[in-house]
Amino acid sequence: MSIEVKSLSYAYGKREILNDISLNAGEGELISIIGKNGVGKSTLIKCILRLLTNYKGEVLVNGHNTKRMSVMALASLVAYIPQESSPVFNFTVEDIVLMGTCPTMGYLRSPAKYQKELAMSALSKLGIEDMKNRYFHQLSGGEKQLVIIAKALAQGTKILIMDEPTSNLDFGNQIRILERARALCNEGYTIVQCTHNPEHSYMFSDKVIALKEGRILSVGKPHEVLSCDVVSDIYGLELCESKLYDDKVRTWIPKSAV
């Protein structure tokens, strides 16, 4: 399972959003895309998911161009986890997760025993089977996000694309979601996420892609990319860096604060 973006460029009218972006995510890798607001992270995610199609370049999943896949075929390879999911109607958790099994069914079918098993195993993989009969609107932000991840797992894909999956969550839930994501990668899932938190991407990622002005500023292992200079450059701040616990953790502090 792999996902590859080859020199992708995207322009909105005459305004260039992304320019010559390439990335490669192999099996079991967690890749974080960082960059300031409006740099094109979400646009890149949308291109990867084929929600935007008028880009230049190629997106390949397992070597196949996504533009030549059916909606169903792509959904059985790549799943999407948005920043926040808010269905208008108050479905039960089981209903939501069962929606994920859509690519395993014919057009006129509805979930049968096999799909219910897929949904249950997705829930139990995340340890939330007991939430099955609860109503989505009554869940906390963190619980909702876990349910949406379960829905993605029920799709049967091994590639998860997450658009700022933790940015609406409290500190504890941010860490819990990222730990789950990390554990999934250790099981062989491939995750591409964009994030606003360089410290988290340092702790949890295998690879970091830093974007600036629609281009790749730096790409590589977290400890290579996330230097004080790069982070300062991305966000336009004057920072100083602390390396903690044998450089397992890095934190950046504004100079004005110290």
Next chain:
Amino acid sequence: MNQNPIELNNGNGKISVSAIMWILTALLLVTLLLSVCLGRYPIGAGEIFYMVMDRLGFGGFDGSFSHQQELAFWNVRMPRLIIAFLVGAALSVAGCTYQTIFQNPMASPDILGASSGAGLGAAVAIYFGFSSWSITAMAFMFSLAAVTLSYILSLYSKSDRILALVFSGIVIGSLCKAGVSYIKLVADPTNQLPSITYWLMGSIVGAKNSEAAFIIWPMLIGFTPLMLLRWRMNILSLGDAEAKTTGVNAERLRFVSLLAATLLTAAAVSVSGLIGWVGLVIPHMMRRVIGVNLKYLLPASFIFGGSFMVFVDNFSRSVAKTEIPLGIVTAFIGAPIFMYIITRRRSGQ
């Protein structure tokens, strides 16, 4: 939360869902039976049985019912019953569908101008003195035309697809209403104006077998895809991006559902005139009873919407000397129910 009937679905899910469906079906059968029996010529259940057997070609029932009863049953009550049921079922299923595809619980079947279009078609037909059959046909065609126009108009909009549809629906709807007002203004005030006004109030007085035969086809064409695709339609309520990445071709599914729901609405309003509230309220009531999953919600809305309309029709023809137009009764019943639903703390909406 305790008094919420939706709690029934928890735990042992499907058993109680099917129990609810059985209760709704039983309710429907009782309503249907009552509505053929009630009326100026009382008909008993046994006589209905004999009449049906007689029609099916079994002989020997000649003395069991009167000729008047036979006429009342086959030519007055049956078409009326069928039309009332189909109109209620169609408006409820269409309302449910529109609410899902517009991701908006406030959407109703006339959101794209289907009702206003039908009203204009009927007004034009009455103004030009068309026959009652042509009034139905014109209402049907104008209704479809109004929705088609809204759809085409929305394609030119730069805003979000769903919002664009709602906006263009409002535009086309109010244009049609203006058209109706103009025709009312120029229509002959002694007989045309009253019949336009009466048509717009919604009524199935004098429903004929030919009308039932006319609407049954668009209704079948409308109901079939919605029933077949109903589980998949759930996914549309997550929004386009999530629907597509879950394997649903959102634009195509929305288009098909929109088309089917529009056929249902157009067929319903073309025979019944403007009947509000049903398409909005019945789906909400059913969501409280059976939950939001369209797999169960759509059939439940079909059954209960039909029963509700048959009930309302019985009510409107038996409560007063002159029949009260259905649109008025549905508003008097629908508005308080809706008020009740939205003021309750809830979990299933």
